[in-house]
Amino acid sequence: xxxxxxxxxxxxxxxxxxxxxxxxxxxxxxxxxxxxxxxxxxxxxxxxxxxxxxxxxxxxxxxxxxxxxxxxxxxxxxxxxxxxxxxxxxxxxxxxxxxxxxxxxxxxxxxxxxxxxxxxxxxxxxxxxxxxxxxxxxxxxxxxxxxxxxxxxxxxxxxxxxxxxxxxxxxxxxxxxxxxxxxxxxxxxxxxxxxxxxxxxxxxxxxxxxxxxxxxxxxxxxxxxxxxxxxxxxxxxxxxxxxxxxxxxxxxxxxxxxxxxxxxxxxxxxxxxxxxxxxxxxxxxxxxxxxxxxxxxxxxxxxxxxxxxxxxxxxxxxxxxxxxxxxxxxxxxxxxxxxxxxxxxxxxxxxxxxxxxxxxxxxxxxxxxxxxxxxxxxxxxxxxxxxxxxxxxxxxxxxxxxxxxxxxxxxxxxxxxxxxxxxxxxxxxxxxxxxxxxxx
Numbered sequence: 001x002x003x004x005x006x007x008x009x010x011x012x013x014x015x016x017x018x019x020x021x022x023x024x025x026x027x028x029x030x031x032x033x034x035x036x037x038x039x040x041x042x043x044x045x046x047x048x049x050x051x052x053x054x055x056x057x058x059x060x061x062x063x064x065x066x067x068x069x070x071x072x073x074x075x076x077x078x079x080x081x082x083x084x085x086x087x088x089x090x091x092x093x094x095x096x097x098x099x100x101x102x103x104x105x106x107x108x109x110x111x112x113x114x115x116x117x118x119x120x121x122x123x124x125x126x127x128x129x130x131x132x133x134x135x136x137x138x139x140x141x142x143x144x145x146x147x148x149x150x151x152x153x154x155x156x157x158x159x160x161x162x163x164x165x166x167x168x169x170x171x172x173x174x175x176x177x178x179x180x181x182x183x184x185x186x187x188x189x190x191x192x193x194x195x196x197x198x199x200x201x202x203x204x205x206x207x208x209x210x211x212x213x214x215x216x217x218x219x220x221x222x223x224x225x226x227x228x229x230x231x232x233x234x235x236x237x238x239x240x241x242x243x244x245x246x247x248x249x250x251x252x253x254x255x256x257x258x259x260x261x262x263x264x265x266x267x268x269x270x271x272x273x274x275x276x277x278x279x280x281x282x283x284x285x286x287x288x289x290x291x292x293x294x295x296x297x298x299x300x301x302x303x304x305x306x307x308x309x310x311x312x313x314x315x316x317x318x319x320x321x322x323x324x325x326x327x328x329x330x331x332x333x334x335x336x337x338x339x340x341x342x343x344x345x346x347x348x349x350x351x352x353x354x355x356x357x358x359x360x361x362x363x364x365x366x367x368x369x370x371x372x373x374x375x376x377x378x379x380x381x382x383x384x385x386x387x388x389x390x391x392x393x394x395x396x397x398x399x400x401x402x403x404x405x406x407x408x409x410x411x412x413x414x415x416x417x418x419x420x421x422x423x424x425x426x427x428x429x430x431x432x433x434x435x436x437x438x439x440x
Contacts, residue, residue, distance in 0.1 A: 059390065061437035063423045064383055067363040069416040073409055075402055076353050081289025083309060083338075083348040085282065087255055090275035093119055094248045099268045104277060106262050110253045117264075117276055119249040128242050135235035142228040157213040164206040171199035257281040280346060285338050287316060287350045290331035295354060296321050305336060308351045309344050362401050362409040369422045370408065371395070381421040381428050382414060383436060393421060395430045 097119035104116050178195045181187045261278035264270055287307060291299075299305075299318055307314045316336035325332055334352070338344065371379045378400055381393040398412035414420070419436070421428065428434070 059433040059435040060427065062381075062383070062393075062421045062428070062434045064419045064436050065366070065369075065422050067365065067414060067416060067418055067420055069361060070364055070409065071361050072357055072359045073362070073364075073402060073404075074355060075358055075404070076355050077295070079289050079291050079295075079352045079354070081287055081334075081350050081352060083285050083344050083346055083350055084288055085257075085280045085346045086284050086286055087257070087281040088260070088346075089254060089279050091116065091251060091254070091277050091279055092273050092275045093117075093251055093270060094272055095119070095245060096270060096272045097121075097249060099264055099266055099270055099276070102262070102264070102266055102276070104259050104262070106259050108259045110257065110259065110279070112253055112256050114253045115250055116253055116259075117251040119270075121246050121249045124242060124246050124249070128239060128246070131235055131239045131242065135232060135239065138228065138232045138235055142225065142232055145225045145228055154213070157209065161206065161209045161213055164202060164209050168199065168202040168206055171195065171202050175199050251276060253279060255279070255281055256283070282346075284340050285342060285344055285346065286319065287336045287338060287352070289334050289336070289350065289352045290326060290329050291334055291352070291354070293325060293330070293332055295356075296332040296334060299334060306353060307336065307338075308353065309342075309348055314338055314342055314344075358402070360401060360409075362411045363414060363416070364407050364409055365420060366422050367403075367406050367408050369420055369425065370398075370400070371425045373397070378410070380410070380414070381425055381430075383419040383421060383434060390433055391435065392431055392433050393428050396420075 100118055100120045102117040104110060104114075110116065174195045178187060178191065182189065182191075257279045259277050260280040262276070263278075264274075264276045270276060287309075299321060301318055301320065303318050304315050305318060307316050316338050319335045319337040322333040322335070336352070365380065369380050371381065373379045373395075377397055379395050379397050382396050383391050384394050385391050396413045396418075398410040398414060400408050400410055402409040421434070
C-alpha cells in the first residue's frame, strides 16, 4: 500500500467524524424502525443486561506521560573504515638475475637491514677482478710518470751526448782537412761532400740526444700525468659501479615488519622490479575512514577520537584529513593513528563514532508508545479529559525522527503538555475510556 503524507491523512481524519455521525444517524433510524415494528407485533423485549453493562463500563487503566518539546538532540553517527599498515612494500631486486637464496618465509618478523634474498653474482665478481687488475696496471704507470726518469737513464743519456759531441769534433777536424786537400786539388768534390754530410748527421743526432736528456732532467709533463690519473679514476668508478650492482644483488628489509607474502623460490630467474616478498609494518597501524564533508570540517587535527575494532574500544589520534573529496562517496578521508600497543591487523573493520547535536524540534517518547498504522505511518494515543470527568484516547499521527535505545524522537499532531499513553497500546481503540494509572 502506498505511503501518504501526514497532511493528507490528517485531512481524512478531519472528515472521519462527519462520516461517523452520518452512519450513526442512519443506524439509529433503522433501529427505531425496528423497535416500532417490534412493539407493533408485541415481540420487543429490551436487553436490560447490555444496557446496564454499557452504563457501568469501567475505564481501562493506562500508563501515561506528559511530553515536553525538545529543540535539539544528541545523536551518535557511526562511520566504517579499515585498518591499514603504516607501510607496505612489494620488495624486489633492481636488476634481473637468478635467485640463489631466500632467507625468509611468510609470517617471519624481520628487522630493518636484514637480508631477505640473494641473486647469483659469479659473473659480476669475475668482471670486478678484471677491473681491479687493470686499475693496478694504470696506477703503476702513474707512479712511474710521477717519479720521473731513473738516475741510470739520465747517466746513459749524458754519456750518449758526450760521445756524440766527441764524434762531431772529430768530423769537424776531418772536414777542415778535406777542405784543404780539396782546395789543393788532392781529392775530389765527392770525397769532400761525404765528410761534410757525416758531420751534419752527427750534429743532428747530438741535438736529439740533448733534447732527450733535457726531457729526462725536466721530468714527465703535467698533461701525461693528468691523462694517466684520469685513466685510474675511470677504472675506480667502474669498480665502484660494479660493487653497487653486486650489493643490489642482496635484498634487504627497508624497515622492521612481517613478511606478508613470498612470491618466488630459489632457482627462479627474476626480472628487475618484480616482487619477491611483501613486507608489512605492523607497528603503529593507521585507520582510514571516509566521513561526510561537514563532519570532517569539525574534526581537529591531533585530537583524540574513539574507535571500535573487533569489538574493542581504542583511542586514536587524528593524524590528518585528506583535502580531496572522494568522487564516488562524496566523503573526505580521515587518517587516525592507533597507539603502538594496539593489537590489530591490517584490513580489519574499524568503526568511528562521532557525537553530533541536531537542531530539530520534537518530542521524546518511549518506544512502547508507538502504534503502527496503515500506509506506513506511525501513531500514538493521547489521553483527552472530557467535561463529564471521564478520559478517553485519541489517535495522533506522528513521524519518527530519531531512535535512541528505548526512546524515539517524534513530531506530528501532538503538542507540548499532551498526555501520551506509554504502554499497553495494543488494548486500545480510538475513543476508549481510560483512567490514568500512573503519569511520568
